[in-house]
Amino acid sequence: MSGALKDAAIRVERPAKTLRELALDKVREAIVNGYFRPGDRLVERDMCAQLGVSRTIVREVLRHLESEGLVANLPNKGPIVAQLDLDEAKQIYEIRGVLEGMAARLCAQRGSPEIVTALETSLQGIRDSYRDKDMPGVLSHTSSFYQTLFTMVDRHVAWGVVNLLTVRINHLRSMTIKTKNRDIEGPRQMAKIVDAIRNGDGEGAYKAAMDHVAAASAIAEAVLSAKDSAE
Amino acid sequence: MSGALKDAAIRVERPAKTLRELALDKVREAIVNGYFRPGDRLVERDMCAQLGVSRTIVREVLRHLESEGLVANLPNKGPIVAQLDLDEAKQIYEIRGVLEGMAARLCAQRGSPEIVTALETSLQGIRDSYRDKDMPGVLSHTSSFYQTLFTMVDRHVAWGVVNLLTVRINHLRSMTIKTKNRDIEGPRQMAKIVDAIRNGDGEGAYKAAMDHVAAASAIAEAVLSAKDSAE
DNA sequence: AATCGTATTATGGCGTACCACACACTATCA
DNA sequence: TGATAGTGTGTGGTACGCCATAATACGATT
Numbered sequence: 001m002s003g004a005l006k007d008a009a010i011r012v013e014r015p016a017k018t019l020r021e022l023a024l025d026k027v028r029e030a031i032v033n034g035y036f037r038p039g040d041r042l043v044e045r046d047m048c049a050q051l052g053v054s055r056t057i058v059r060e061v062l063r064h065l066e067s068e069g070l071v072a073n074l075p076n077k078g079p080i081v082a083q084l085d086l087d088e089a090k091q092i093y094e095i096r097g098v099l100e101g102m103a104a105r106l107c108a109q110r111g112s113p114e115i116v117t118a119l120e121t122s123l124q125g126i127r128d129s130y131r132d133k134d135m136p137g138v139l140s141h142t143s144s145f146y147q148t149l150f151t152m153v154d155r156h157v158a159w160g161v162v163n164l165l166t167v168r169i170n171h172l173r174s175m176t177i178k179t180k181n182r183d184i185e186g187p188r189q190m191a192k193i194v195d196a197i198r199n200g201d202g203e204g205a206y207k208a209a210m211d212h213v214a215a216a217s218a219i220a221e222a223v224l225s226a227k228d229s230a231e
Numbered sequence: 232m233s234g235a236l237k238d239a240a241i242r243v244e245r246p247a248k249t250l251r252e253l254a255l256d257k258v259r260e261a262i263v264n265g266y267f268r269p270g271d272r273l274v275e276r277d278m279c280a281q282l283g284v285s286r287t288i289v290r291e292v293l294r295h296l297e298s299e300g301l302v303a304n305l306p307n308k309g310p311i312v313a314q315l316d317l318d319e320a321k322q323i324y325e326i327r328g329v330l331e332g333m334a335a336r337l338c339a340q341r342g343s344p345e346i347v348t349a350l351e352t353s354l355q356g357i358r359d360s361y362r363d364k365d366m367p368g369v370l371s372h373t374s375s376f377y378q379t380l381f382t383m384v385d386r387h388v389a390w391g392v393v394n395l396l397t398v399r400i401n402h403l404r405s406m407t408i409k410t411k412n413r414d415i416e417g418p419r420q421m422a423k424i425v426d427a428i429r430n431g432d433g434e435g436a437y438k439a440a441m442d443h444v445a446a447a448s449a450i451a452e453a454v455l456s457a458k459d460s461a462e
Numbered sequence: 463a464a465t466c467g468t469a470t471t472a473t474g475g476c477g478t479a480c481c482a483c484a485c486a487c488t489a490t491c492a
Numbered sequence: 493t494g495a496t497a498g499t500g501t502g503t504g505g506t507a508c509g510c511c512a513t514a515a516t517a518c519g520a521t522t
Contacts, residue, residue, distance in 0.1 A: 018474095018475065018476095019475075019476070020294075020475080020476090031353075043502065043503090044503070045501095045502075045503095053476080053477090054477045055478085056287065056290070056475085056476060056477065056478090057475090057476070057477090059291060059503095059504095060290060062292055063251075063291045063294050064294050064295070064298050066295075067295050067299060068298060074505075076483085076485070076502095077484090077485085077502085077503080078502065078503050078504095079503090087307045088388060091386060091387070091388040091389060092388060094333075094386075094389075094391055095330065095388065095392065098330065098333050099326065099329065102329050105321070124517075154318070155322060155325075156322070157322040157396075158322060158326055161326065161392055165388075220389075247516070249503095249505090250504075251504080272473095274472085274473070274474090275474070276472090276473075276474095284505085285505065285507070286507085287504095287506070287507095288504095288505075288506090290475095307473095307513060307514065308473090308474085308514085309474055310474090362480065389501090
């Protein structure tokens, strides 16, 4: 028995990730942070060269991203980076609203101090990042705030859904957080969520989470319609 | 010109779907209706033979189903049909509850008679199928009931999410609908949703939809824990 | 005979080459 | 000038081959 344990302890940590997973992450990253722009064609053989992998891998990666909604396939034309229209974005925000509201209510009902502590840590991270004008930091701390909200009450499936939807609006997110006053209003709204959770106020937490997403949605709508009329 | 038209007239109608999509549907079908059982290994080369397509296609299909959550990949072992545990099933029902509740509320607020008519048609289809002991019919009419709920208020994204989650619990669904009294209780609960929508009672519709899913979840839990203890 | 090492097999991961087809563009010729 | 035939680009799909790993079977050694 102790031998087995020892073996486990010594075990060399292999990368474990397959080439395909690495490529998948790279391409998703590239789409999410704007290296590939919406509407760009994703030519298989070009991507083989850029990624340094075979077409087999590229094709599987493209299929995967297609099912995530990040890539669209034009018949007889091939894959492009999916375009996001206003209506779809609003729907995504709406869904996030109800799911995050649900998670917030569950957190409040759970009433565990660790949740509050973890949320406050993330929230402080957001404030610090805003102060340092570190926008990627804002996004990642915001993500971890919501991740806490879901995983602390063991809602991994819902968190997966939210994540899936969020990547599709990622470039919107990076625009909304740069909006005027968002550095004050955003954290203030999230603090209201935390307060309600601390007080065990389920309905208050639900409403605060919904409000926060609604605000983000409104900003996104303004940003997106402004961009549309500019083009 | 007339020559071109003539050519167009005799043009052979090829299926618009690619081979890959056909294979994807076939395999998903096979998993959903139990031809492949949870835990079964999905050996690539065997599937090539069974489907009559190349390994490339099979691999892309497996990747796609993996991202849908129907297939799991064991490291150094390969793909298997995903197992569903009780906790995950409960989470899926919970998410469906909030999303279907949301859609029901929106339908009630919209207050359009066509929605009520369409829902009643589906509901009658369910009742007829129950009467004829046509269980696949029950499932498909139930699906179209919810599809109406979502698409009549243009919530295609949410409908997509619900669909994605539903395939993962499909074999549970086919067990819950066979439960005692479900042929009476199920349609009764759905009728309550329709009634609330007809009366423009948003909160009532929300609650009725939540109740219906909650009932299904409870039955699924009973079924699943009974099966676990039996094995 | 029990055990330990080794060969074999099954299978996935990955790469390459190839053909067919659709589409867009272009140059050419009447 | 305008139709037409080429030409290039790119995906859909297939076949084959190689390598790494895990499991199993088999055989040798003590």
